[in-house]
Amino acid sequence: MTTTANSATNVSELERLKTLHNGTKQQLTFSDAEFERRLSGLRQIMAANDLDAVILTSYHGIKYYSDFLYTTFGRNYALVVTADSSTTITANIDAGMPWRTSYGDNIVYTDWKRDNFYYALQEALKRNGVKAARLGVEDDALPTMTRQAIADTFDGAALVDVSQAAMRQRMIKSAEEIEVIKHGARIGDIGGEAIKAAIREGITEYEVALIGTEAMVHEIAKTFPHREVRDTWVWFQSGINTDGAHNWATTRKLQRGDILSLNCFPMTSGYYTALERTLFLGEPDERSLQVWNANVEVHKRGLELIKPGAVCKDIAAELNEIFIGHGLLPNRTFGYGHSFGVLSHYYGREAGLELREDIDTVLEPGMVVSMEPMVTVLDGEPGAGGYREHDILVIGEDGGVENITKFGFGPENNIIDA
Incomplete structure (x- = not known):
């Protein structure tokens, strides 16, 4: 010393x-x-x-x-x-x-x-x-x-x-950074699976969130044993609490018929990754299924649009047209995605790489971006709730694009019968 x-x-x-x-x-x-x-x-x-x-x-x-x-x-x-x-x-x-x-x-x-x-x-x-x-x-x-x-x-x-x-x-990630981010996406999937397994009537949002957080923290410690363990969290929301993307877990108990929102955020040495998915506890009603499928349609098209040479604002403009076709553009809550790296809910933001109408950044190799459309239908209206999906994509040096999020999305994967 x-x-x-x-x-x-x-x-x-x-x-x-x-x-x-x-x-x-x-x-x-x-x-x-x-x-x-x-x-x-x-x-x-x-x-x-x-x-x-x-x-x-x-x-x-x-x-x-x-x-x-x-x-x-x-x-x-x-x-x-x-x-x-x-x-x-x-x-x-x-x-x-x-x-x-x-x-x-x-x-x-x-x-x-x-x-x-x-x-x-x-x-x-x-x-x-x-x-x-x-x-x-x-x-x-x-x-x-x-x-x-x-x-x-x-x-x-x-x-x-x-x-x-x-x-x-x-905004341009190195190979070492991308390796950390890929581990983060993998760990987010682990948290998602733990949450999905825990969903049942009567369990509270915060209990589900704790289960997902614990699963991710253990895997982070296993993967990065030489670094401090900190800042990992889960936002798990149900019913009306799904209306905002950044709503913290509450003591609300899950009820059959609820729309659910799973949001896992493993923090690996200051590097943020995310998994976000819409789920339902039991079969959704007809209008809820229509809104959910519309958001999934936008999500799938957005995944196709992320590639080298694409312009952030052009991606947003094309996806807006899909929402317009479904009459849902006024229900959109934020931009379609953003950069990843040193980022958290209390620090950091690479604001020049967001998929919004006012960003003219051109996507290029080394960038890591999300596709995360979300719409909210207000309480009292048919299909009420917040719908969002979230995948992370790495733009490779060879021009290829890799989706590093593996957790399934959409009604075929996330209707929970528990």
């Missing part, structure tokens, strides 16, 4: 920064070569914008370039990247864990003075001989007060947004 000596006798004399190399570096999610590839891409962004350094503060930015996923609890975190160094800035409350679980150097700041985080930013540049004239920041996830504090810390330095360029870099 390496730590700074401390002989202070009162709080005012305690050290502002620490070096806490406690234990040894752990196996990371990706190889050193993969992190160097990512950092090289960021340094190209720096060079294009004449930046002396980049200060990343978002969950997704720090995770992508260092493998460290912080827990904020009211404290600031950063990754400072220069032309030849990368240094995580972490709070003393985490001790040596950030250094053990990240690529690059680490500086720990203490709570003994309010501005120690910003002092640590200065120290990271000073140690690497960098004088800050132009600094990159992530304006898509940087609170105004923190941005102003960084500007005050580096008085006279220009702060330049790099979030959009970094997002575009993250």
Whole structure:
């Protein structure tokens, strides 16, 4: 263990920064070569914008370039990247864990003075001989007060947004990333099967959700035994609770005739994958079956449209026409899909790769996107409920497209007679 000596006798004399190399570096999610590839891409962004350094503060930015996923609890975190160094800035409350679980150097700041985080930013540049004239920041996830504090810390330095360029870099996945995502999709299917087996009259939504979560967490631990286990969850909804895609599980008990929504989200080292399916407990009525089949029709066509060269907004436009034919376009609740990678319900978003009418991104090899149409029929109307399906597709270097979601969808697979 390496730590700074401390002989202070009162709080005012305690050290502002620490070096806490406690234990040894752990196996990371990706190889050193993969992190160097990512950092090289960021340094190209720096060079294009004449930046002396980049200060990343978002969950997704720090995770992508260092493998460290912080827990904020009211404290600031950063990754400072220069032309030849990368240094995580972490709070003393985490001790040596950030250094053990990240690529690059680490500086720990203490709570003994309010501005120690910003002092640590200065120290990271000073140690690497960098004088800050132009600094990159992530304006898509940087609170105004923190941005102003960084500007005050580096008085006279220009702060330049790099979030959009970094997002575009993250949109193209490496082979190592795709391998992690494929495991995530497989684990999502395992959670789905556990949920499907648990569905019965009288069981509550949250009990079903716990069963699915537990199955996925065990498989994640088995598949990635060298990484922390965190953030996996399930949204399992029934009846009126299916109306929104992000509705959390409740204590509602399942009833025969219910529309159900299965949503599994295994988190593998910060990487999000998802399985979403419509089900019914018992035979659906005629109108429910019509709406369900219409959404399945859109889903199947959407899977066909995802390929290299396709434009996000064009995919959305064609799928809209199918919903128009069924009179369901006003019932659509969100876009038809999005990018995958470092993403969660509380951090990250590659907004430039969403299948929406206002996105003109062209699909290309290395991208990983979902197809996930959803419509909601309001309570009291025939066929009431939310209908959605969700598959994940990998666009390969050879132009092929692989659907890595294997869980069946549609009425032929997901009417539960229990």
